[in-house]
Amino acid sequence: MADDLTVIIVALLGGEALDLGVAAVGAQAKTLLVVQRDGRITDWSGAEIGATDRLDIPSKRRRAVELATTSLVALIEDTVIPEPHWASAIAEALSANGAVACGGPVLISGSLPASSRALALSEYGGFGNRKTSQQLSVLPGCNFAFRRDALLSAMDGEGLVDQKVFRELSKVGELVWAPEMAVTFARANPEGARLRTRFDHGRIYGSAESAHAGLARRIGKAGKAILLPPVLTLRSLRQASPAERHSLPTLGWLALQHAAWAAGEFAGSIAGPSRIGLDEWR
Numbered sequence: 001m002a003d004d005l006t007v008i009i010v011a012l013l014g015g016e017a018l019d020l021g022v023a024a025v026g027a028q029a030k031t032l033l034v035v036q037r038d039g040r041i042t043d044w045s046g047a048e049i050g051a052t053d054r055l056d057i058p059s060k061r062r063r064a065v066e067l068a069t070t071s072l073v074a075l076i077e078d079t080v081i082p083e084p085h086w087a088s089a090i091a092e093a094l095s096a097n098g099a100v101a102c103g104g105p106v107l108i109s110g111s112l113p114a115s116s117r118a119l120a121l122s123e124y125g126g127f128g129n130r131k132t133s134q135q136l137s138v139l140p141g142c143n144f145a146f147r148r149d150a151l152l153s154a155m156d157g158e159g160l161v162d163q164k165v166f167r168e169l170s171k172v173g174e175l176v177w178a179p180e181m182a183v184t185f186a187r188a189n190p191e192g193a194r195l196r197t198r199f200d201h202g203r204i205y206g207s208a209e210s211a212h213a214g215l216a217r218r219i220g221k222a223g224k225a226i227l228l229p230p231v232l233t234l235r236s237l238r239q240a241s242p243a244e245r246h247s248l249p250t251l252g253w254l255a256l257q258h259a260a261w262a263a264g265e266f267a268g269s270i271a272g273p274s275r276i277g278l279d280e281w282r
Contacts, residue, residue, distance in 0.1 A: 005087060005145075006031040006068040008075045010060055017187040018078040028087035031070055035060045041067060058159030065151055065160065074145035075160070079192075080106065080183040082143075089180035090145040100150040100173030101166075103127065103139030104181025108241075112185070114249035115193035115257075120185040121250070122232065122257055125239035136175045138166055143183045147173075163208070193253070195260040202261035206268025222269040228262035229255065 007029045011018045014037050025032055026044070034042045039052040041064055052063040065073050074090050076082065086104070093102035106124035108117060127140040141162050146169075151160070154168035166175060191197060206225065233255050237245060244250050 003030060004070045005029050005072040005074060005090060006033060006070045006148075007087070008033045008035065008061070008064040008068070008073060010035045010057060010064075010075065010077050011037050012077050012079055012189060012192065013187055014078070020081060020187075021076070021078045024081050025076075025087075028082065028084070029074075031068075033064045033067060035064050056159070058161045061160035062155050063159075065146075065148060065155075068148060071148055072145060073148045073151065076183060077142045079185055079187045079189050080142050081186045083180075083182040083184070085180045086182065089178045089182075093176050093178035093181065094145065094147060096174075096176060098174045099147075099176045100169045101139060101144060101146045101175045102178045102181065103136070103144040103175070104178045104183065106140050106143055107182060107184045108244075109184055109186040110243060113188050114247060115190065115253045116185075116188040117244065117247070117250050118253035118257055119189060119193040121236050121240055121244060122254060122261075124185065125236050128239065136177055137170065138162070139175055142185070143181065145181070161208075163205075193257065195256060198257045198260035199264035199267075202264025202266075203268040204264075205261075206265035207271070208268075219270075222266050225262050225266035225269055228265065229259045232258040232261070 007025045009018065009021050009025065009032065011034060018034065022032065022034065022044075032044050033049070035052070036042060039055050039060065040048050041050040041052070042048050050063060050067045052060045061075055064075075072090065072094055074087070089104060090102060093099060106120070106127045108120045108124070108128065112120065124140050124142065127143075139162075150169060150172060151165065153172075154165045156164065158164070169175060206221065236254055236258070
């Protein structure tokens with residue numbers, strides 16, 4: 001077992017999905033924190049050890065990292081199940097000189113409904129086919145791990161926001177790829193697959209990218225967003241398995257979700273920072 005690793009499971013679904021994730025982690029790591037949907041943070045036994053002050057995902061992640069006491073922390077969601085060598089792969093990857101964060105493959109279960117398979121493909125398709133260890137600029141948000149001290153220094157008041165944290169960590173160390181650190185996206189996520197959710201997340205991203213940009217740059221980013229649906233769809237198709245390419249429902253959902261994201265990014269670029277902001281990221 002990985003002794004100096006705290007695994008943090010962020011519950012998006014709860015119930016049976018969360019129970020399966022807890023059981024899978026229990027065979028690999030001694031320390032677990034579960035961030036419940038209502039913001040409570042519990043340990044293995046279900047005892048509450050803390051709570052978040054906000055219910056957005058970045059704040060939940062940050063509070064759990066603050067409560068951890070080990071030098072390494074890994075964060076997954078209850079939509080995924082870690083493979084048998086997942087925890088040991090994290091310990092090995094973060095033992096390398098200069099490594100401050102690592103991530104691993106996200107495999108997509110063939111049993112998912114089309115909308116959730118399209119969601120997994122659009123979010124994590126690019127992380128399924130990498131085979132060799134290499135330095136990266138981004139890591140999959142449902143399967144990443146960090147040196148805790150470096151992560152605490154990289155986070156700001158908004159919490160663990162992927163792109164912002166990756167930029168800060170890249171200034172002090174390396175983000176590395178761990179091929180054996182694999183998880184399988186195995187649970188349907190109807191809420192995450194909703195077009196409204198994809199729009200909201202696209203707006204968050206567009207707002208963050210344009211928050212300090214001038215008018216001309218914001219217009220340029222909005223124009224780029226208009227071109228995103230075909231570009232993102234073709235990129236996802238290149239990363240898809242033959243079965244996914246031949247599934248018309250999956251392809252239809254994929255195109256719709258990318259269009260919703262692009263519409264959100266366009267709105268964020270034009271309107272500037274979202275009025276709701278990260279509260280939309282549930």
